[in-house]
Amino acid sequence: MVDRKRIVVIGGSAAGPKAAAKARRMDEHAEVVIFQKDADLSMASCGYPYYVGGYFDDRNMLLSTPAGIVRDPKFYLNAKAIDARTLTEVTSIDRKGHTVSYRHLATGETGSMGYDKLIIATGATPKMPPIPGVNLKGITTLQSMKDADFLRKVRDEGLIKKAVIVGGGLIGIETCEALQLAGIDITVIELLPQLLTFLDWDLAKLVENHVRSKNANVITGNGIAEFLGENGTLTGVKLSNGTELPCELAVVAIGVSPNVKLAKEAGLAIGVTGGIEVNEYMQTSDPDIYACGDCVETVHRITGKKVLAPYGDLANLQGRVAGENAVLGNTVTFPGTIQTGICKVFDYSAGSTGLSETAARKNGYEDIVTVMNASTDKPNYMGGELLITKLVCERSTGKILGAQCIGPGNVAKQIAQWAMAIQAGMHVEDIVNADLPYAPPFSLAIDHCIATAHLMQNKLKGRLKGISPTEVRKKLDGKDRPFFLDARGPDEYEQTRLGIGETLIPLGALRKRLNELPQDKNKEIICYCKISLRGYEAALVLEANGWTNVKVMEGGIVAWPYAKEK
Amino acid sequence: MVDRKRIVVIGGSAAGPKAAAKARRMDEHAEVVIFQKDADLSMASCGYPYYVGGYFDDRNMLLSTPAGIVRDPKFYLNAKAIDARTLTEVTSIDRKGHTVSYRHLATGETGSMGYDKLIIATGATPKMPPIPGVNLKGITTLQSMKDADFLRKVRDEGLIKKAVIVGGGLIGIETCEALQLAGIDITVIELLPQLLTFLDWDLAKLVENHVRSKNANVITGNGIAEFLGENGTLTGVKLSNGTELPCELAVVAIGVSPNVKLAKEAGLAIGVTGGIEVNEYMQTSDPDIYACGDCVETVHRITGKKVLAPYGDLANLQGRVAGENAVLGNTVTFPGTIQTGICKVFDYSAGSTGLSETAARKNGYEDIVTVMNASTDKPNYMGGELLITKLVCERSTGKILGAQCIGPGNVAKQIAQWAMAIQAGMHVEDIVNADLPYAPPFSLAIDHCIATAHLMQNKLKGRLKGISPTEVRKKLDGKDRPFFLDARGPDEYEQTRLGIGETLIPLGALRKRLNELPQDKNKEIICYCKISLRGYEAALVLEANGWTNVKVMEGGIVAWPYAKEK
Secondary structure, X not given: OXXXXXXXXXXXXXXXXXXXXXXXXXXXXXXXXXXXXOOOOOOOHHHHHHHHOOOOOOHHHHHEOOOOOEOOHHHHHHHHOEEEEOOEEEEEEEOOOOEEEEEEOOOOOEEEEEOOEEEEOOOEEEOOOOOOOOOOEOEEOOOOHHHHHHHHHHHHHOOOOEEEEEOOOHHHHHHHHHHHHOOOEEEEEEOOOOOOOOXXXXXXXXXXXXXXXXXXXXXXXXXXXXXXXXXXXXXXXXEOOOOEEEOOEEEEOOOEEEOOHHHHHOOOOEOOOOOEOOOOOOEOOOOOEEEOOOOEOEEEOOOOOEEXXXXXXXXXXXXXXXXXXXXXXXXXXXXXXXOOEEEEEOOEEEEEEEOOHHHHHHOOOOOEEEEEEEEEOOOHHHOOOEEEEEEEEEOOOOEEEEEEEEEOOOHHHHHHHHHHHHHOOOEHHHHOOOOOOOOOOOOOOOOHHHHHHHHHHHXXXXXXXXXXXXXXXXXXXXXXXXXXXXXXXXXXXXHOOOOOOOEEOOHHHHOOXXXXXXXXXXXXXXXXXXXXXXHHHHHHHHHHOOOOOEEEEOOOHHHOOOOOOO | XXXXXXXXXXXXXXXXXXXXXXXXXXXXXXXXXXXXXXOOOOOOHHXXXXXXXXXXXXXXXXXXXXXXXXXXXXXXXXXXXXXXXXXXXXXXXXXXXXXXXXXXXXXXXXXXXXXXXXXXXXXXXXXXXXXXOOOOEOEEOOOOHHHHHHHHHHHHHOOOOEEEEEOOOHHHHHHHXXXXXXXXXXXXXXXXXXXXXXXXXXXXXXXXXXXXXXXXXXXXXXXXXXXXXXXXXXXXXXXXXXXXXXXXXXXXXXXXXXXXXXXXXXXXXXXXXXXXXXXXXXXXXXXXXXXXXXXXXXXXXXXOOEEEOOOHHHHHHHHHHHHHHHHHOOOOOOOOEOOOEEEEEOOEEEEEEEOOHHHHHHOOOOOEEEEEEEEEOOOHHHOOOEEEEEEEEEOOOOEEEEEEEEEOOOHHHHHHHHHHHHHOOXXXXXXXXXXXXXXXXXXXXXXXXXXXXXXXXXXXXXXXXXXXXXXXXXXXXXXXXXXXXXXXXXXXXXXXXXXXXXXXXXXXHHOOXXXXXXXXXXXXXEEEOOXXXXXXXXXXXXXXXXXXXXXXXXXXXXXXXXXXXX
């Protein structure tokens, strides 16, 4: 290689093409080559569930630029002067010789190509459970264009009546919605006790209730023991507990493993998580080789630990960094992830950023406080929709560690706000008087996230003694049941109520009816209302009148994930 | 006053009731009194335009708690043990005697009441132009429940055919939409050269184009000289340039003045802006008197200067601070504003946070860089809608000073993200790899705000030599016109084009057609496309091939606020 630098990119999905394009922009005269195993390039793979679900019909929209041009090899050559070779697999990397060997998958033709800098963006492969029947016809994942084409055909043909989704994570839930929209009877099967493990159990359970309300079945805490079939075709699944469910289709979505075979065989360092090890420049253990996207591990910006974060947005950002550094030398850095994620779940959205309570405890954070808040996203008169947020903070400092939000309201905006706050290292005190865009079509006068910060502030100051619905539920089984005070109005009580032995005293009557409260001023009293604003005020009234053990059930009735009397 | 502290609040709109409620929560045994001049309490005044426009029909929704209870004196008494006295005006404050005098507006009855701590939340009054005819029947503002009732009646009766809105600010534009929805022929008249002065001219002009597309007329750079009438009733308006416009209704929305008469007469310090001076505790120059809401001035968190910021969200937050400090002593602070605002404009939203370019320059910031970015808010296949953002940064540090965003897309989320970033003191480098909630129903893989940061980063590094559409327009009148390169495809060019003497060379053909570019390598060349992504890539190709004076028109054709050939 004389004066024209050659950048070779392995992988043509998200990170690879982004790295190649950035490399081109950084050096118009470099030679840039992409090797892509699949037939398509630069697929919007996060869009597959929506194509399957019928949100749009033109497959090419998944492959097009904003201007509507399909990103095929011709496009890459003309618009970006990038040599993109599809159906071509890189079979090995010779680091010493600065060469990759490749094979054309259709013709079998092989060859090798030298590189100045190599960028590995080999992505990840869906995990498959190591159980009998896994190769039956009718079992698929939703990870490739081919998978998407297959499931879209299932939708369009309308022949399949029953399907199971194995795995209740992001992809599983998105696929559940897509197939339910196709009129298929769905059961989601999740080995763990909850769906969407980026949420804590209490919020995940509320999401699960919503999924069930859409006539999709959910089985948690139970795995698949066997795929059942006849003549090589799937006819059902057998669960670990022996239950058999007939089905003609199974979509497996139990996570992905980084594709590190090439890197490993080339002797590159593989991290503890199983992803390719890279430094902040997205550089591997070989200075001439960068890596980006689902095949690498990255740093969790809060815990400092290495994690896998196979998200489409990060792949693009990492690709951009790798592409620039491959051309210019190490100039830009990628700071890592706070594992921000979001998922549409029928009429709900569910999102998380930073650490959940579970993740925080798992990572050794003991000194944390959580709070739940429920409110609409904008005023009722503008058609406000419910949001339920759980915030996790460090007790000693008030530093925000994580936030989760679910509901039919504008969850994305809430999570975006918290994600910015967490990345900036903000504390609760920085949010309580935040100046955010308020007008009735967009938010409450005190935005849901600010109100959440107010609750956290009250909790940190010891004013709000909150208790989660989960903890309340546990108390129902105990011997000494607390006194439950529902502070709503009689009309609301008639419409819906928990039925946990509560006493209804509307907040507006409470001060006159204190005689109906327990005589024992040390008796545990738990107050709530629909969203526990009135519950909080009721608790303050009781405390001011001498009761010493008064708590507020956070989030109120709308955050109660269990069965209700009414 | 022996042991029961008495907190007196003057004003019952937003800040007052919030302060009173917070005071109550901080001390169940305090006596809390609100004096409210109007008949209603705690009105959601930002919701008036939507009531007028028919988004909802029940007036009480503007006055209700989330649980649907009207916030009348009975509610305040029962639910909050607050003595709220409506139709009662405080006529003077005796600071020495710690007493206020009041008058009941219906009965004329007067009285006085002592206070331990006083909270002034007297709000603001709409400005009226000092011109002939201002008292004619048919001229109104939209600031009170009475105004809202009047305009709603106008809507419901359907008798009025023509109206003018005097003032093209937030309220003016919201009212424009409301009355247009009522089927009234509207003209917005703005003295300044643009609508919505929280935006820079270029974005404001795009909003103006959208307003016009909804059959509402807009006249800028022209004021009202006279209201014309017959028999005491409005028949038209005369503009400063002599034009007469017939109309039966005029809504004046040229801003508000803080109500400081009481405070001034009591000898409290009034700030340079005309608002009541308060410290960070919302405390006036009298330690026993706090003030909050539209009647006070507050600190601009970026410039450090005192400003008026009459926004409903800040009123609530300030009220909360004043209420707590009035009871507990100075314990919590209000940090000020970054003047975040947002406004629905028919199918567009328009928002701003921090400093616009105009505001930055007015405040002495010379060393700034701006960039414009246009993209959809989510992928096209999910029905993405356009966003156009203008970002303002400090050149030397990359610190984010302000962001404006307009368009049919999810503007509120963009502004919320930037508002958090600005309040956290974030720099462009902190945004370029932000981990935000991505899934196709919610955002692009690289969110619009991150892409905006990428453009800013490229500009700060000298890679993107941007030029705004406004600057390009100026060059059209000059002698030595630049060479304009439209990098889109022929189909797009057929659909819409600027017609400024541009040459169409699709990006995909550019490298083969360099001979069609000016021979003079120092000739100024301005590249663009629909949103100027391809324009940017075209510029890089030209620079790499020796052209030395190549610029990119930021935002592309969608951000061009002037007439187009097609």
